[in-house]
Structure formats: C-alpha cells, structure tokens
Amino acid sequence: MADNNFVDYVKICCRSGKGGGGSIHFLRTKKTAKGGPDGGNGGRGGHIILKGNQQLWTLLHLKYRKHIMAEDGDVGRGQLQTGADGADQILEVPLGTVAKDAETGEVLFEITQNGEERILIEGGVGGLGNDHFKTSTRQAPRFAQPGGDAIEKWMILELKVLADVGLVGFPNAGKSTLLSVVSAAKPEIASYPFTTITPNLGIVAYRDYQSFVMADIPGIIEGAHEGKGLGVRFLRHIERNSILLFVIPADSKSIVKEYGILVNELKLFNPELLDKQRVIGISKIDLLDTELLQLIKKELKSQAKQLDKLPVVFFSAHAEKGINELKDTLWKQIHHAG
Numbered sequence: 001m002a003d004n005n006f007v008d009y010v011k012i013c014c015r016s017g018k019g020g021g022g023s024i025h026f027l028r029t030k031k032t033a034k035g036g037p038d039g040g041n042g043g044r045g046g047h048i049i050l051k052g053n054q055q056l057w058t059l060l061h062l063k064y065r066k067h068i069m070a071e072d073g074d075v076g077r078g079q080l081q082t083g084a085d086g087a088d089q090i091l092e093v094p095l096g097t098v099a100k101d102a103e104t105g106e107v108l109f110e111i112t113q114n115g116e117e118r119i120l121i122e123g124g125v126g127g128l129g130n131d132h133f134k135t136s137t138r139q140a141p142r143f144a145q146p147g148g149d150a151i152e153k154w155m156i157l158e159l160k161v162l163a164d165v166g167l168v169g170f171p172n173a174g175k176s177t178l179l180s181v182v183s184a185a186k187p188e189i190a191s192y193p194f195t196t197i198t199p200n201l202g203i204v205a206y207r208d209y210q211s212f213v214m215a216d217i218p219g220i221i222e223g224a225h226e227g228k229g230l231g232v233r234f235l236r237h238i239e240r241n242s243i244l245l246f247v248i249p250a251d252s253k254s255i256v257k258e259y260g261i262l263v264n265e266l267k268l269f270n271p272e273l274l275d276k277q278r279v280i281g282i283s284k285i286d287l288l289d290t291e292l293l294q295l296i297k298k299e300l301k302s303q304a305k306q307l308d309k310l311p312v313v314f315f316s317a318h319a320e321k322g323i324n325e326l327k328d329t330l331w332k333q334i335h336h337a338g
Contacts, residue, residue, distance in 0.1 A: 017045025017086030019124030019147025025078035045123030046070025046086035102154035124148030163215035166241030174283035
C-alpha cells in the first residue's frame with residue numbers, strides 16, 4: 001500500500017437535505033366546489049449516512065470530496081399526496097472509521113461491521129400538510145407546516161487500522177523489515193527514524209494455508225500520548241489490533257526500560273489497550289554473537305516479572321531467524337484472544 005494512497009483522516013463539510021413543506025390545498029372537483037383540506041405532508045430531507053465496507057482500507061476516496069450534500073425533500077401536494085423523500089448520501093468507509101464533530105471533538109460513533117449503516121447527519125423532517133390541522137372548530141386551515149431545516153456541519157472521519165497483530169515499538173526497531181519478510185507488503189525501509197509514517201498492512205501466510213493480518217504501526221516515542229513526534233494520530237491505530245507485538249531491538253541499552261516506556265505510552269493514551277494480548281519480540285539478533293545472545297536471554301528470564309511474564313521471542317527478520325517460532329507464538333495468542 002503506497003504511502004500517498006493511505007489516508008486515515010479527512011475533514012468534510014456535510015449538509016443534510018431540507019424537509020419538504022406541507023401543502024396548503026383544498027379538495028376541488030366537479031362535484032365538490034368547496035371541499036375540506038387535503039394538503040399532503042412534505043418529504044423528509046436526505047440523510048448523510050456512513051456505511052461500513054470491508055473491502056476498503058483507506059479514506060482516500062473522500063480526501064477531495066470536501067462538500068457532501070444530500071437532496072432536499074419534496075413538498076406535499078393536494079389529494080393527501082406526500083412529497084418524495086430526498087435522496088440520502090451514503091458514504092462507504094473502511095471498518096474502524098470513527099466519526100467526530102469537528103467543532104466540539106465529540107466522538108459520535110465508530111463503524112465496525114461490514115454493511116453497518118449509521119446516520120452522520122439527519123435530514124430535516126417533512127412538514128405537515130393543512131389536512132393535519134383540521135378540527136371540528138377549524139375546518140379550513142389555511143396554513144401548513146414548513147419542512148425542517150437542513151443541517152450543515154464540519155465532520156472529521158478518522159480511520160483506525162484493523163489487523164490481527166499490531167507492531168508496537170520505537171522508530172527503527174525493525175518492524176518494517178519484519179513485515180516485509182513475513183508478508184508481501186513492501187514498506188519503505190531505511191536506517192533512520194520515522195521511515196514509516198503511515199500504517200502498512202500485510203497478510204502473513206501461516207501453516208495449512210491459513211493466514212493473519214499484521215499492521216506496521218509508525219514508531220512511538222516517549223511523550224507520544226501528548227502528541228509529540230507522530231503523536232496520537234498513530235496511537236489510535238493500535239486500538240484496532242487483537243494482539244500487540246512489542247518489537248525491541250536486541251542491541252537496546254535496556255530492553256526492560258524500553259518495554260516499560262512503550263507500555264506507559266499506551267496506558268496514558270488508553271488504559272484499555274493493556275487488556276489486549278501482548279507478545280515481546282526481540283529483533284535484530286543477527287547483530288549479536290551467540291554468547292551475548294545467551295546472556296540476554298538469561299537476563300530477561302530473570303526479569304520476567306518486569307516484562308509482565310509475557311511470551312518473549314527472539315528473531316532476526318534480516319537473517320530470517322526465529323520467524324517460524326514468532327508466527328507460531330502469534331497464531332497461538334490470536335486464537336487465545338479470540
């Protein structure tokens with residue numbers, strides 16, 4: 001998925017349809033010169049609706065649609081004819097799309113199911129015709145109700161990537177390299193921080209023709225929950241992953257400390273993230289000789305409590321070592337989470 005094709009944030013101006021006005025009409029036929037009121041109701045204005053589509057992975061198709069307008073409802077007519085409802089504007093969005101009020105920042109809802117439809121902005125109600133207002137003492141009302149006003153608002157749509165496994169780690173921890181090795185995804189890879197600035201998704205082939213989805217989330221830095229670095233824009237993607245794989249390089253100054261910082265950033269952003277299944281992956285083991293690697297393994301075993309007693313897998317994506325063991329561990333955790 002090319003970076004310029006992945007759009008996870010759009011701000012759009014939405015206007016629902018105005019309700020049609022009720023009709024002021026009286027029955028007139030060859031046999032009835034002065035009949036009673038028979039004005040019909042106006043039609044409802046069109047809604048702005050979001051619909052989940054599991055085939056979509058990005059909000060790119062909405063990036064250049066800054067104004068979304070639904071159709072107005074038709075006016076009522078004589079002979080109690082109700083005006084036609086205005087056509088709705090249905091916007092298909094990827095699963096994991098969150099709708100927010102741009103002015104207040106209020107989260108309105110999240111689309112999580114394929115085919116799920118939620119009204120983003122309601123159309124104006126149709127006005128009542130004069131037939132509705134007749135009474136025993138007011139048999140010829142010469143008024144009707146106008147249609148409800150259209151509503152115009154700026155809305156924000158944000159996408160949270162949906163995957164089985166989300167890669168969590170500091171910039172340049174080796175997440176992109178891992179994804180490129182275990183899947184057909186081709187993320188940009190380089191030896192400088194923030195190479196990944198948009199999430200990359202890859203399908204990881206497993207045994208017996210089975211597979212799972214892995215997402216390379218842009219690197220976290222300390223203070224990310226406050227918006228530092230790439231900030232909360234990317235932390236939200238982690239919310240839509242079943243399993244979190246903490247990727248920490250074997251040459252880190254302190255694996256335990258690095259893990260603690262990552263966990264703390266997630267906790268400060270959303271404490272519920274720590275309820276997810278977690279696995280620790282120690283990457284880049286090809287940079288260490290056998291003796292040093294055994295020393296680190298022994299040290300981490302003694303620090304199991306500080307690592308929340310999580311499964312720890314050592315691997316090298318570059319040398320393709322420990323990859324099958326990593327897949328086995330993740331597969332087991334995915335099904336345990338499910």
